[in-house]
Amino acid sequence: MASGFKNKVQAVWAFIKRTAIKVFEYLKVAKMEWIVMISVFILDLVAKSLVENFLEFDATVPLIPYFLNAHKVHNYAAAFGSSWLRSWMGNIGARIFFCVFAVAASVAFILVLIRNKGKSKVFRIAVALFVAGAMGNCIDRMALGYVRDFIEFEYFGLTIAGSKTWAYIFNIADVALVTGVLLIVFYFLVLYRDHDKKKIEFTIDSEPTESDGGAAVDSQEGDVNKDTIADDVATENTDNTENTENTVTDGSEEIGDGADDIATESEASGGGEAD
Numbered sequence: 001m002a003s004g005f006k007n008k009v010q011a012v013w014a015f016i017k018r019t020a021i022k023v024f025e026y027l028k029v030a031k032m033e034w035i036v037m038i039s040v041f042i043l044d045l046v047a048k049s050l051v052e053n054f055l056e057f058d059a060t061v062p063l064i065p066y067f068l069n070a071h072k073v074h075n076y077a078a079a080f081g082s083s084w085l086r087s088w089m090g091n092i093g094a095r096i097f098f099c100v101f102a103v104a105a106s107v108a109f110i111l112v113l114i115r116n117k118g119k120s121k122v123f124r125i126a127v128a129l130f131v132a133g134a135m136g137n138c139i140d141r142m143a144l145g146y147v148r149d150f151i152e153f154e155y156f157g158l159t160i161a162g163s164k165t166w167a168y169i170f171n172i173a174d175v176a177l178v179t180g181v182l183l184i185v186f187y188f189l190v191l192y193r194d195h196d197k198k199k200i201e202f203t204i205d206s207e208p209t210e211s212d213g214g215a216a217v218d219s220q221e222g223d224v225n226k227d228t229i230a231d232d233v234a235t236e237n238t239d240n241t242e243n244t245e246n247t248v249t250d251g252s253e254e255i256g257d258g259a260d261d262i263a264t265e266s267e268a269s270g271g272g273e274a275d
Contacts, residue, residue, distance in 0.1 A: 032121065036128040040129060040176045044133075045139065047150070051148060058071075066156045067153065070150050075146055075169075075170075099141050122191055123191075125183065126180045126187060136172070151169065151171060151172070151174075152165055
């Protein structure tokens, strides 16, 4: 049992080391999304702290008259004041749910960023905004039990649906979260297909054409054919030379055999006359 437990510990440690190496390699090339993520996260926490310290609860301070206000409220639900989960699960249940969901989603999207390093900037920024927004609100929920909202829009002094202000009060983390989701949807609906088309077009354009690359290919093929023909001619010449040498050799041997026969006949005839 001790060896089995040791093997499990070693396997877990090896997994942690591999993950740490991948994260480190990713961080070396992923400066842009980390700058966006950290900047939005810090900006959200700083803005919430300023509102929390300088405004009373439910107080409103005009920032841009008839358009933008700082209105301090506490949100126990999700982004933009949605409250259906709170009414269904209760305060504690909704708090736990949102914390778990934010952490799980952030980890999942960070892994997506690691796997997509160096790819579409729009997708990487979208994921960075989503993670920053999710973690910004998650910090509030874990530490306070609610989210500090303060951004409120007016209808330029008009009354619409019985109200002079927009129905939702939100924060910077909500803006980052929703913007990230919209950019991710936009990427997969529009840019993802365009990226594939560009890859296909690049592959087609990279192939040699008749005007430029085709001529080079033809000239290369011509050079190869010339070399092949030259090799064939040289081979034929070599074979012809060898055949000629063999023929001369055979002829010489036949001439020598004929001379020997003549000499033999001459000796025979000379012997007969002597007799």
